Amino acid sequence: MAKILYGILYLLLTSFLVYYLFFDNNYLNNRLEDFRENLVRKLTVKFEIREKARIKRISSFLDWVQTILIALILVFIIQYFYLGNYTVPTSSMYPTIKPGERFFADKVSYKFREPERGEILVFKEPFLNKERYTKRLIGLPGETVQIKDNSVHINGVSYPADRDYYNSNTLQGEEAWKVPEKGDSIKLEDGLFRIKGYLYPLDLLRERLKEEPGLLKEIFIVRSKFVLNGNISTGPIYDRDILLKLINGEELVLDNDYYYVLGDNSGNSLDSRYWGFVSEKRIMGKMMFRFWPIKEIGTVK
DSSP: OHHHHHHHHHHHHHHHHHHHIISSSSHHHHHHHHHHHHHHHHHHHTTTTOHHHHHHHHHHHHHHHHHHHHHHHHHHHIIIIIIEEEESEEEEEETTTOTTTTEEEEEEEGTTOOOOOOOTTEEEOOOSSSSSEEEEEEOTTOOOEETTEEEEEEOOOOOOOGGGGGGTTOOOOOEEEEEOOOOOOEEEEEEEEETTEEEEEHHHHHHHHHOGGGGGGGGGOOOOOOOOOEEEEOOOOHHHHHHHHHHTTEEEESSOOOOEEEEEGGGGSSSSSOOOHHHOEEEEEEEEEEESSGGGGGEOO
């Protein structure tokens, strides 16, 4: 239902932009011109300006300001709804993406379809909850992901055979994790947590958070036992609203699908092996096109 509503919103917004920018441009220009002329009249009356040359300069200045504002609004709309502009500051996606390279991300496709394995996602990371991460999608909702013998296994099958960086001695992980999907129930049965250098078992952590709820954002999960649907082992979910309820002993039914992601540079990447799964609501778009540096311009796969 959410994707349908998003799709309708995007279609309406796109139709509005296309219509007023390309088919009824005169109407919009006339309204803006009327507004600008009214503003010029008010300014000249308020400040008692009568010289035609000064009035003309004021009108020209307002016209320039109007052009800049329209351009900024269009850039904001395009970047917020359609085409994000991102950079990757670390080597976590090397050799596919080098540090400092800049990209456009498609922010429309996932409003109409689900992410596909192998696509490079841009998302709000769940650990610190303030950074934008770029990782490759490996595990889909409902699948079981395991890293063993220095390679990724999905539902017991090694993947992907053509990716050397997912088949090397730098790829280390944990036991098999089922990737949560919408409708799964999840609970936290045990764990060891670090806050500002101190370790807390689950029962002591509950008491500590009752005293200082703000410490929730400082939690790092050292080890844990998250369980899906009563008896299926899974990894952590760092989304703070969910994590707090799980720490307090609640069993939750998940409202979103989740995904397992890895960096291509597996030996130097903080990814799902360390902070668990990415909720679908955190995904911002799909990495699409590299535009900087110029010599590397082109699509990204």
